[in-house]
Amino acid sequence: MIDSRVKFRHLQTFVEVARQKSVMKAAELLHVSQPAVTKTIRELEQVLDVSVFERDGRGIKITRYGEVFLRHAGAALTALRQGLDSVSQEQFADAPPIRIGALPTVSSRIMPRAMELFLKEGTRSRVKIVTGENAVLLEQLRVGDLDLVVGRLAGAEKMAGFSFEHLYSEQVVFAVRAGHPLLDGRQSPFAGFANYTVLMPTRGSIIRPVVENFLIANGVSSLPNQIETVSDSFGRAFLRTSDAIWIISNGVVADDVADGRLALLPVDTGETKGPVGLTMRADAVPSAPQSILMQTIREAAGEVSGKP
Numbered sequence: 001m002i003d004s005r006v007k008f009r010h011l012q013t014f015v016e017v018a019r020q021k022s023v024m025k026a027a028e029l030l031h032v033s034q035p036a037v038t039k040t041i042r043e044l045e046q047v048l049d050v051s052v053f054e055r056d057g058r059g060i061k062i063t064r065y066g067e068v069f070l071r072h073a074g075a076a077l078t079a080l081r082q083g084l085d086s087v088s089q090e091q092f093a094d095a096p097p098i099r100i101g102a103l104p105t106v107s108s109r110i111m112p113r114a115m116e117l118f119l120k121e122g123t124r125s126r127v128k129i130v131t132g133e134n135a136v137l138l139e140q141l142r143v144g145d146l147d148l149v150v151g152r153l154a155g156a157e158k159m160a161g162f163s164f165e166h167l168y169s170e171q172v173v174f175a176v177r178a179g180h181p182l183l184d185g186r187q188s189p190f191a192g193f194a195n196y197t198v199l200m201p202t203r204g205s206i207i208r209p210v211v212e213n214f215l216i217a218n219g220v221s222s223l224p225n226q227i228e229t230v231s232d233s234f235g236r237a238f239l240r241t242s243d244a245i246w247i248i249s250n251g252v253v254a255d256d257v258a259d260g261r262l263a264l265l266p267v268d269t270g271e272t273k274g275p276v277g278l279t280m281r282a283d284a285v286p287s288a289p290q291s292i293l294m295q296t297i298r299e300a301a302g303e304v305s306g307k308p
Helices: 010-019 023-030 034-048 064-091 104-109 111-119 134-142 188-197 208-217 231-241 250-259 288-305
Strands: 055-056 059-062 095-102 125-131 149-152 162-170 172-179 198-200 226-228 245-249 263-264 274-281
Touching: 010 023, 010 034, 010 111, 010 188, 023 034, 023 250, 059 064, 064 104, 064 274, 095 134, 095 288, 104 111, 104 125, 104 245, 111 125, 125 172, 125 288, 134 149, 134 162, 134 263, 134 274, 149 288, 162 288, 172 208, 172 231, 172 250, 198 231, 231 245, 231 250, 245 250, 274 288
Parallel strands: 095 125, 095 149, 198 226, 198 245
Antiparallel strands: 055 059, 149 274, 162 274, 172 245, 172 263
């Protein structure tokens, strides 16, 4: 039997503090005072009889018990949102919305085709596509703000409570403007890295460790001139006006390379390949429109990767 002392505000506040890792930020987003957030968390801890957060330096971090409760609290909020959406949408003869998180490479290469196929199904479902770093998207999935993430497979410690379906593998490439000096083949591209600005994946991105290890293995221990970014629009614009080197997933620049706007340095990056696929909460049950969208994503990924 559900403890009647647990209220919606307890779940909402707990999930928001867990997502923001900050009482202050959670209070701002919930439009309540910090003492009110603290009081609500303490009430929840009294009901659960365990601590769900603990101090971590000047901030806070979720406890082991909090991690366990978060999976269920996020699922509960998601179920409630879906119920409210279903009632609301029923009034307008429309289907519930589907919230998808996608890495930049997926947003530019997979999702346009997937949405083209999905719209032909006539489900009338509204779809929201959010693009960002893998870690951020997985956190939003965990707390129920997303229904599905299409991105790289995260480390085992980040996949607790999730299921993953492999779609294809993708590697990192080194993109430059057409006519870049390093394309003439006179020297190893790695030998000239120090002379150019390098656009690197951010430290929070899932491919950053892969890139760092690859560079070290090829004799590049430091990059004196680097910019951290996961913005594909910035990367394209910056390469058009500079001799920068953009280290990015192949899917982000595949079309630019195909039409000659960008070129790839002659570097064998096969060892940077990583699995890309569908990540969901393990306890989630897809709606009919969501299942259809997942299938169109599979088909679009198959077209891009050349798989049947």
